[in-house]
Amino acid sequence: MMSASAVFVHLIGGVALLIWAVRMVRTGVVRAFGSSLRSVLASATRNRVTAVLAGAGVTVLMQSATATAMLLTSFSRRGLVPLAMALAVVLGADVGSAVAAQLLSLNVSHLWPVFVAAGVVTFLVSDADRPQCIGRALIGLGLLTLSLQHLRSTVVPLAESETFGLVLAALAGEPILAAILAAGITWAAHSSLAVVLVIATLALTGAVTPTLAIAAVLGANVGAAAAPLSANWGAAAETKRVPFGNLIMRGAVAAVLIPFAGSLAELAASFGLDGARLTVDAHLAFNIMVALIFVPLIGPVSRLLERIVPATPQPADPARPRYLASVPADVSSEALAAAHREALALGDRVEAMLIKSMEALESGDPKLIRELRLADDAVDAVNEAIKLHLVRMSRKGMSEEDSRRFMEILSFTTNLEHIGDVIDKQLLEMAEKKGRAHLAFSSEGLADLKAFHARVASNFSTALNVFATGDPDLARRLFAEKTAIRDLERHFAERHYARLRAGVTLSMETTSIHMDVLRDLKRIHGHFVVVAQPILEACGELSDTRLRSGDPAGPGRPASYRRTEADGAQPA
Structure with a gap:
């Protein structure tokens, strides 16, 4: 028989392992299929029904409605998904989280060695990114089932504790307080799935009454909706609308139902529901109810959010x-x-x-x-x-x-x-x-500096386009400009020396400044022209020492270059 402190330590460890396992599954799936999941979410927002289904499906895979809400928050902020459709996806995500809880509530804890072994093998057999991420998700799934097995064995002596029983009995008589406590715990854990599974495990032993289970599940759903909102609290208004809308929708239904937790427990008992099954079924029923109520009202809710969370222009x-x-x-x-x-x-x-x-x-x-x-x-x-x-x-x-x-x-x-x-x-x-x-430049000297500066500035604009597009043709053109800039600097320097020999007073007074400006503009050019190098290297056109002859660099462009450490790529 374990002491009360030992039981408490085991309980905290089991809950921590559960939360970490859910995170491992989520991060593994996101890293392996993140781009595909984001594409599914973005393409499924043509109508409300597909948006809800996509949100549910993605969340079942990621094991986290909070993660789905964060993705949708990013999409909505950048205007990639209309607010109404983003809210529909989040409603589906809430249902998906409840479906995941249903699947995990099945007694599959004996499979944890299979999941962990499969995950480790998948992780180790390949150095590729995706297999390793899939392995991470499988290991997380194994740890998740192991944590549930550990929690079930831990709560048995806990349920026999007289002190713990008195605390739970007191909470059962105060469903509002129980809901607030569950909401706070879920907000801190950032996972309604983990909290609902813990409640279900406690309900399995009878430590949690049906009334307390329903109240805690309702509170956990509110806390899960609050987590993404608090994470984006200091962000722009557009970023807060989706999580705020989710909190309003879930919170409104929960606020109506929490005072009737006892009556709902009696209704569930009439259908033969109790214990862990009651907990996960109440979780699923609540989220389906919220979706059925608010999917038809998505338009008015989104307009309300735009009104109460206006996009306030901020000074740049x-x-x-x-x-x-x-x-x-x-x-x-x-x-x-x-x-x-x-x-x-x-x-x-x-x-x-x-x-x-x-x-x-x-x-x-x-x-x-x-x-x-x-x-x-x-x-x-x-x-x-x-x-x-x-x-x-x-x-x-x-x-x-x-x-x-x-x-x-x-x-x-x-x-x-x-x-x-x-x-x-x-x-x-x-x-x-x-x-x-x-001091003042001579008219000829100023014209030369302006011409050289304009050429450098024009090439800088090309460099930005090269970085934006990765276009090999633009990269070749920019890279070839190294020769032109070097020759142009020499040309303007010679013109300046000619003015000095001619005794032009203004040129003599500004000679050090003039030459330094030419040198520094060339330095600037050398800093941005290197953006072309990785593109040409990826195309196989740039070797360690030379640009291979015969490249389609275009008429008038040099076909070979030498690389130097000091100045990036320098034409030969």
């Missing part, structure tokens, strides 16, 4: 990322897509800085220089946010393709930060120096 903060919020951490493709969009937006900011830098060099305007320095601070902040986002995402495990994209995004944003630093620390310093000394 240049140092705040636009696309990284509310991305499901377990879906690497979703997280990478958000980082890719953020990197493109960062590129637009740096491009604007580059374009304005020529005006700052020409005018020496202190106000414009301060504006560009603030822009560089914002670029640094967003770049840091992208890096942290990518690091957090990488901890979840990535496929080979996702790892390649991860490195491309990280390299691109790092080079963008370097470009911003060159503009801030070099070009703007020279603009200030020129302004303090009241």
